[in-house]
Amino acid sequence: MSETRPQLSEARSSVGARRSEATEAAVLEAFAALLAEVGYPAITMEAVARRARAGKATVYRWWPTKAHIALSLISKAKIEIPAPRGLSLREDLIDYMTRVVGLWRGDAGLPVGLLVRHCYAEAWSDPELAAALQAERRERWTMLNAIIEAAVGRGELPPGTDLARAKDFVMSWPFYLLMTDRLPAPDEIARMVDDTLDGLRAGSSRRPSPGI
Amino acid sequence: MSETRPQLSEARSSVGARRSEATEAAVLEAFAALLAEVGYPAITMEAVARRARAGKATVYRWWPTKAHIALSLISKAKIEIPAPRGLSLREDLIDYMTRVVGLWRGDAGLPVGLLVRHCYAEAWSDPELAAALQAERRERWTMLNAIIEAAVGRGELPPGTDLARAKDFVMSWPFYLLMTDRLPAPDEIARMVDDTLDGLRAGSSRRPSPGI
Amino acid sequence: MSETRPQLSEARSSVGARRSEATEAAVLEAFAALLAEVGYPAITMEAVARRARAGKATVYRWWPTKAHIALSLISKAKIEIPAPRGLSLREDLIDYMTRVVGLWRGDAGLPVGLLVRHCYAEAWSDPELAAALQAERRERWTMLNAIIEAAVGRGELPPGTDLARAKDFVMSWPFYLLMTDRLPAPDEIARMVDDTLDGLRAGSSRRPSPGI
Amino acid sequence: MSETRPQLSEARSSVGARRSEATEAAVLEAFAALLAEVGYPAITMEAVARRARAGKATVYRWWPTKAHIALSLISKAKIEIPAPRGLSLREDLIDYMTRVVGLWRGDAGLPVGLLVRHCYAEAWSDPELAAALQAERRERWTMLNAIIEAAVGRGELPPGTDLARAKDFVMSWPFYLLMTDRLPAPDEIARMVDDTLDGLRAGSSRRPSPGI
DNA sequence: GGATAAACGAGACGGTACGTCCCGTCTTGAG
DNA sequence: CTCAAGACGGGACGTACCGTCTCGTTTATCC
Numbered sequence: 006m007s008e009t010r011p012q013l014s015e016a017r018s019s020v021g022a023r024r025s026e027a028t029e030a031a032v033l034e035a036f037a038a039l040l041a042e043v044g045y046p047a048i049t050m051e052a053v054a055r056r057a058r059a060g061k062a063t064v065y066r067w068w069p070t071k072a073h074i075a076l077s078l079i080s081k082a083k084i085e086i087p088a089p090r091g092l093s094l095r096e097d098l099i100d101y102m103t104r105v106v107g108l109w110r111g112d113a114g115l116p117v118g119l120l121v122r123h124c125y126a127e128a129w130s131d132p133e134l135a136a137a138l139q140a141e142r143r144e145r146w147t148m149l150n151a152i153i154e155a156a157v158g159r160g161e162l163p164p165g166t167d168l169a170r171a172k173d174f175v176m177s178w179p180f181y182l183l184m185t186d187r188l189p190a191p192d193e194i195a196r197m198v199d200d201t202l203d204g205l206r207a208g209s210s211r212r213p214s215p216g217i
Numbered sequence: 218m219s220e221t222r223p224q225l226s227e228a229r230s231s232v233g234a235r236r237s238e239a240t241e242a243a244v245l246e247a248f249a250a251l252l253a254e255v256g257y258p259a260i261t262m263e264a265v266a267r268r269a270r271a272g273k274a275t276v277y278r279w280w281p282t283k284a285h286i287a288l289s290l291i292s293k294a295k296i297e298i299p300a301p302r303g304l305s306l307r308e309d310l311i312d313y314m315t316r317v318v319g320l321w322r323g324d325a326g327l328p329v330g331l332l333v334r335h336c337y338a339e340a341w342s343d344p345e346l347a348a349a350l351q352a353e354r355r356e357r358w359t360m361l362n363a364i365i366e367a368a369v370g371r372g373e374l375p376p377g378t379d380l381a382r383a384k385d386f387v388m389s390w391p392f393y394l395l396m397t398d399r400l401p402a403p404d405e406i407a408r409m410v411d412d413t414l415d416g417l418r419a420g421s422s423r424r425p426s427p428g429i
Numbered sequence: 430m431s432e433t434r435p436q437l438s439e440a441r442s443s444v445g446a447r448r449s450e451a452t453e454a455a456v457l458e459a460f461a462a463l464l465a466e467v468g469y470p471a472i473t474m475e476a477v478a479r480r481a482r483a484g485k486a487t488v489y490r491w492w493p494t495k496a497h498i499a500l501s502l503i504s505k506a507k508i509e510i511p512a513p514r515g516l517s518l519r520e521d522l523i524d525y526m527t528r529v530v531g532l533w534r535g536d537a538g539l540p541v542g543l544l545v546r547h548c549y550a551e552a553w554s555d556p557e558l559a560a561a562l563q564a565e566r567r568e569r570w571t572m573l574n575a576i577i578e579a580a581v582g583r584g585e586l587p588p589g590t591d592l593a594r595a596k597d598f599v600m601s602w603p604f605y606l607l608m609t610d611r612l613p614a615p616d617e618i619a620r621m622v623d624d625t626l627d628g629l630r631a632g633s634s635r636r637p638s639p640g641i
Numbered sequence: 642m643s644e645t646r647p648q649l650s651e652a653r654s655s656v657g658a659r660r661s662e663a664t665e666a667a668v669l670e671a672f673a674a675l676l677a678e679v680g681y682p683a684i685t686m687e688a689v690a691r692r693a694r695a696g697k698a699t700v701y702r703w704w705p706t707k708a709h710i711a712l713s714l715i716s717k718a719k720i721e722i723p724a725p726r727g728l729s730l731r732e733d734l735i736d737y738m739t740r741v742v743g744l745w746r747g748d749a750g751l752p753v754g755l756l757v758r759h760c761y762a763e764a765w766s767d768p769e770l771a772a773a774l775q776a777e778r779r780e781r782w783t784m785l786n787a788i789i790e791a792a793v794g795r796g797e798l799p800p801g802t803d804l805a806r807a808k809d810f811v812m813s814w815p816f817y818l819l820m821t822d823r824l825p826a827p828d829e830i831a832r833m834v835d836d837t838l839d840g841l842r843a844g845s846s847r848r849p850s851p852g853i
Numbered sequence: 854g855g856a857t858a859a860a861c862g863a864g865a866c867g868g869t870a871c872g873t874c875c876c877g878t879c880t881t882g883a884g
Numbered sequence: 885c886t887c888a889a890g891a892c893g894g895g896a897c898g899t900a901c902c903g904t905c906t907c908g909t910t911t912a913t914c915c
Binding site for chain 5: 445446447448449452478482483484485486487490
């Protein structure tokens with residue numbers, strides 16, 4: 006079906022109305038509002054369209070499932086993450102995690118963590134969504150590369166450190182806490198990072214990770 | 218006339234028919250069959266009842282949602298976990314994790330891991346289910362107590378080790394792998410345990426965990 | 430099925446408990462209460478049993494449908510109808526109709542008219558109920574025989590008058606009014622009787638109709 | 642962003658898809674078929690939708706209850722009723738009643754009488770349906786006006802005859818016969834009209850009644 | 854008095870229909 | 885040509901009753 010749908014990136018020379026950016030924004034806004042009001046599982050495509058004053062067909066044209074709308078919201082919810090200060094792996098990670106967990110908890114005005122975990126759950130049964138989610142994740146974890154490479158440069162981590170596995174390991178504990186509904190408060194971030202580092206430093210050089 | 222009949226306060230102690238065990242088994246069997254055939258999200262209470270040749274009201278009487286049926290299946294899917302051999306924490310954990318991951322992968326004839334993660338996802342929005350899940354988890358992790366206490370007794374872990382936190386930490390990495398759809402093959406269990414132990418040994422004495 | 434059920438009239442030599450009159454009364458009472466509270470169509474066997482603190486099987490044992498319970502109530506709702514005074518057909522009929530319509534309107538503490546018309550409606554599709562209704566009707570219209578025979582004796586009606594047809598004709602207009610929800614008030618009974626006696630040609634110019 | 646989109650008060654005047662006439666016809670057809678097969682009380686909205694290959698929501702959108710579907714069928718079942726020949730009230734009424742009773746008995750391919758009496762029964766508990774039924778009745782009895790007015794013009798009925806009451810009286814006897822399941826055969830129509838015209842006293846000695 | 858059997862209350866059971874909601878598609882006319 | 889509005893066939897939701905069926909308990913006779 007997707008070959009019959011216009012691609013956002015391809016230049017369209019045809020006549021007629023173009024995709025309405027106002028509608029796209031209205032749909033995302035409606036989704037966010039419903040998320041706050043009724044919770045993710047109770048959101049329906051029907052309600053999103055109604056609330057956005059959009060036709061159902063319009064919503065379906067651009068997002069095949071509600072998880073894709075959630076993913077759009079996640080992608081839009083970027084947060085300013087400053088470059089690592091390069092003092093130490095621990096401090097760089099604390100800075101980074103403070104931002105990430107803050108984003109998840111709702112610092113961007115949206116409980117991104119809720120969206121993330123529900124997207125993961127739906128991706129268990131939807132390979133297409135899983136791929137989209139992975140792409141989003143790769144893009145978002147780039148900053149971690151710089152942090153870990155700097156740590157390797159400073160000798161905090163061994164030279165042969167597997168970058169992919171290290172990123173994966175670093176994110177695993179906060180992700181686990183997100184999945185088990187125990188996201189740390191800001192003043193608990195340091196401890197969470199320490200938990201992670203204990204494992205990372207001891208085992209980082211051992212073997213490559215399958216990558217996530 | 219009604220004064221000659223028993224009133225609410227002095228009602229006869231009638232009992233009525235009892236729950237049918239055959240029906241309960243048929244429902245669980247139907248659920249498992251549908252899980253294999255159409256996948257968890259596509260299972261409906263309607264289809265479960267139809268397949269089990271049970272009335273919908275009967276299914277709803279005993280299980281308020283399909284996640285509760287899944288939880289019943291999880292509870293029934295006990296697997297023989299031998300007492301730890303007590304050689305070392307690492308070997309005891311490898312034995313234990315081999316059983317747990319095997320159960321998750323389907324060694325009991327049921328992909329318990331799929332059920333577990335979907336139950337967690339539904340519990341995000343259902344406190345009652347979350348509580349039931351927690352009760353099930355507590356019961357199931359008792360063996361870990363013995364393993365960790367033995368390790369403390371042998372001096373592998375410091376005397377002040379927080380049991381709840383240690384259990385939580387030990388399960389976090391396999392759980393993370395389950396949630397991200399990368400459950401290890403049997404020959405990868407040892408490595409998974411090593412990943413976990415690196416973190417556990419370094420940080421086990423540091424602070425108490427909130428407990429999961 | 431009824432051959433497997435005890436016949437009330439046949440002598441039973443076997444032992445065992447007898448039909449509980451208290452329960453029968455409680456069921457009828459519950460039905461009447463529900464009729465007032467929720468209306469005939471919303472009455473269910475389940476609710477009657479619950480309200481009467483009777484088992485559902487007990488209710489079904491004695492009344493196969495709710496219409497049969499209604500018929501039991503109708504049969505019990507006898508009203509004192511004095512013998513005709515024998516002055517004239519018109520006056521005797523007015524006396525009689527006043528009682529009958531009063532019974533239908535609820536003078537016996539029960540809107541018998543509602544029960545009657547719903548029983549008729551259910552009898553359209555239930556021959557067994559239709560037969561029971563007819564038996565009840567025959568018994569109830571005996572007084573009309575005396576009234577009409579007296580009128581024949583006085584010469585008000587010709588000697589060859591068909592009794593069955595006359596009774597039928599006399600009841601048709603009030604029955605029609607009952608079925609069309611326009612049961613007359615007490616002071617309109619005389620007019621209703623005159624309508625019946627006169628027919629269209631004789632009475633057409635007399636009074637306006639409320640319209641149906 | 643939403644400020645650039647139409648608000649509720651200035652909503653675009655979109656129209657949407659229109660009611661499907663094919664579906665309406667299919668529903669009425671399915672209802673008629675089920676009426677013949679299982680009888681009115683056994684008809685369910687579910688079965689009607691299934692048979693018509695229509696969604697249940699579609700059926701409920703246009704008909705709130707099955708009685709409303711029945712009423713739609715009644716309204717559609719018009720029959721050619723010729724203008725009164727104006728010979729006499731009796732002959733005009735016989736012509737008219739022959740058509741009406743024929744319609745009720747099924748001359749239009751549908752046992753309209755069954756539908757009518759069940760609609761009346763349901764209207765006892767549904768004021769909205771009662772109003773719809775009354776509207777239908779008013780429209781359908783217009784021909785009677787002409788018949789009765791002609792009779793007044795010829796002097797067969799007195800000049801002050803109340804039209805509404807006369808129509809009501811004329812219909813009461815056939816209606817009573819319909820309600821008591823004794824609709825006359827074609828060759829009995831004349832007698833039914835005579836019964837109506839004469840009243841009890843004038844006609845009581847003429848013929849025996851079948852009894853109710 | 855003990856055995857026996859019917860009727861009882863309670864209520865679980867397999868079913869089915871209820872009326873609502875949402876799915877994803879299609880149709881209509883406005884812009 | 886896209887959009888909103890919304891009707892459509894379909895199907896699951898969770899509830900309510902249907903009429904039947906155990907379950908023990910109670911009750912009334914009979915041995």
